[in-house]
Amino acid sequence: MSSEGPYGRQGFNANAGGYGGGGSSYSQPGAGYAAPSYGQGYGAGGASYGGGYGGGAAPQYGQQVDSYQAPVDSQDKDGEGKKGKKSLALQALNQNVLMWAGFFTVSLFVYGVLSGGDFSFLMTYGAMARMFGFGILNVKTFKSQRATGVSIKTLQLYCLVFFFRLTSIIRHEGYLPYDKSGDWLYHIIEILALIFTASALYGCMFPFNRTYQADLDTFGEFNVPPGCGAVYLAIPVMLVAIFVHPNLNNDFLSDVAWTYAMYLESCALIPQLYMFQKQSSGVVELLTAHFVAALGFGRVMEFCFWIYSYHELASAAGSRLPGYLALFSQFMQLVLMLDFFWYYFMAVKNATPLVLPSHANGMAMV
DSSP: OOOTTTHHHHHHHHHTTTTGGGGOOOTTTTTOOOOOOOOOOOOOGGOOOHHHHHOOOOOOOOOOOOOOOOOOOOOHHHHHHHHHHHHHHHHHHHHHHHHHHHHHHHHHHHHIIIITTTTTTHHHHHHHHHHHHHHHHHHHHHHHHHOOTOHHHHHHHHHHHHHHHHHHHHOTTTSSOSSSGGGGGHHHHHHHHHHHHHHHHHHHHHGGGGGGGGGTTTTTTTTSTOOOOOHHHHOOOOHHHHHSSOOTEEEEEHHHHHHHHHHHHHHHHHHHHHHHHSSOOOOEHHHHHHHHHHHHHHHHHHHHHHHHHHHGGGOTTSSSHHHHHHHHHHHHHHTTTHHHHHHHHHHHHOOOHHHHHHOGTTTOOO
């Protein structure tokens, strides 16, 4: 025990002489005993018992005494901070579950009403997932009024994807789903997807351009003006589509337009994934992660459809090379997204932020 404090050795020895004045004995003449008042000590000169609690004046009746405050353990603070972060993460997770639950509910309703159970509904389902993803991106961009973590190059490429696909499916029916959703719903979904993509691109380029991270969105910027790196994907893919395309519409421009959209979509996410890897922290914003996950989910649905239908994508000469190339391009996109899918699943499962590995560790997705 310490020698300091109210009950320490020093406090006790301060009145070692016992009761009475000046340390004298109790029987000394002229030093009669007088009862002390509250707060008055039994020692000389009104000193409190034991030297006034270690030498200080005794508190008077009604006087407030400083309360004892135990030191707060830093581990307790850390524990409270972790609990707070965990609570916020769980709240965000609940909102995300509701968001995805709403999407799947609408999907089941559309499937029951318009598909007739036909397998080609997977094309419509994939288109719905893409539209859902770009809807999430618009909510993220305009609600937060920030364009952080979003690749303008990916948005530019997807605008081309939806535009060229619409120029094909509006004029011809060769690449539409076989069920009732191919009559009108598929067209509306693609139109809305184009509107959402163009809206997000506008938000990133103009009202929220000050928050756009151009220093991270640097894919393909070699010997081209800043922001034009997407041409290294758009132009080569166009050349491939011109020379290798199916012939379901019996129209060169329409067939090339649909094929170009198919091939280009397979690599349109590359600038976004590249941007993720350029981030020093590796942390991906929650809604941005859901946006990319929705696009990936839509691609999985379409890939499942074309696995069983790729043989229909034959050229005018009867070659099945366009079908093989379509399958290969979609498969490669999914391979590029494997890392993202895994870390996205772990983040949702553990209710934690999505953190991708640094490209410096040799684990880059692109």
